[in-house]
Amino acid sequence: TERTLSIIKPDATKRNLTGAINKKFEDAGLRIVAQKRIRLTEEQAGRFYDVHRERPFFGELTEFMASGPVVVQVLEGEGAIAKNREVMGATNPSDAAEGTIRAEFAESVGENSVHGSDAPETAKEEIAFFFSGLEIVG
Ligand code: GTP
Numbered sequence: 447t448e449r450t451l452s453i454i455k456p457d458a459t460k461r462n463l464t465g466a467i468n469k470k471f472e473d474a475g476l477r478i479v480a481q482k483r484i485r486l487t488e489e490q491a492g493r494f495y496d497v498h499r500e501r502p503f504f505g506e507l508t509e510f511m512a513s514g515p516v517v518v519q520v521l522e523g524e525g526a527i528a529k530n531r532e533v534m535g536a537t538n539p540s541d542a543a544e545g546t547i548r549a550e551f552a553e554s555v556g557e558n559s560v561h562g563s564d565a566p567e568t569a570k571e572e573i574a575f576f577f578s579g580l581e582i583v584g
């Protein structure tokens with residue numbers, strides 16, 4: 447089975463949607479094998495999103511990710527990376543398929559409620575960014 451890193455973003459924690467989003471993951475067969483609520487600094491958000499450093503929205507993105515609590519979590523399951531991205535829906539909520547988290551909950555392309563790793567290599571890096579092995583209980 448595969449693992450992926452998920453983040454419930456500040457727009458969603460602010461609106462008390464952690465449970466509703468976790469239900470979507472669990473209903474899709476993903477298991478939450480690690481989870482914690484934390485507050486990122488802009489510097490930490492910048493390190494996490496380092497690949498986007500040269501993008502025009504980088505400052506907006508890191509400021510947003512540091513604007514409130516986030517819930518970081520490890521999801522586990524068969525094909526967890528692809529399954530999680532399917533449940534999240536397209537980056538821009540106006541392109542997201544009906545029933546996906548972003549279609550139901552996201553406010554805009556920036557404040558889009560969730561993050562999910564996009565490949566096995568990034569999943570591994572992103573999980574290690576937030577969690578030690580002892581914190582993940584499969
Ligand atoms: P993630 O799972 O969060 O990585 O989303 P993604 O893979 O669907 O999108 P991408 O990696 O292209 O962008 C990463 C994040 O940057 C998005 O989830 C958005 O929060 C943010 N982002 C992307 N495009 C824009 C934009 O045009 N404006 C703003 N403000 N933020 C953006």
Ligand code: MG
Nearest residue numbers: 561562563564
């Ligand atoms: Mg991405």
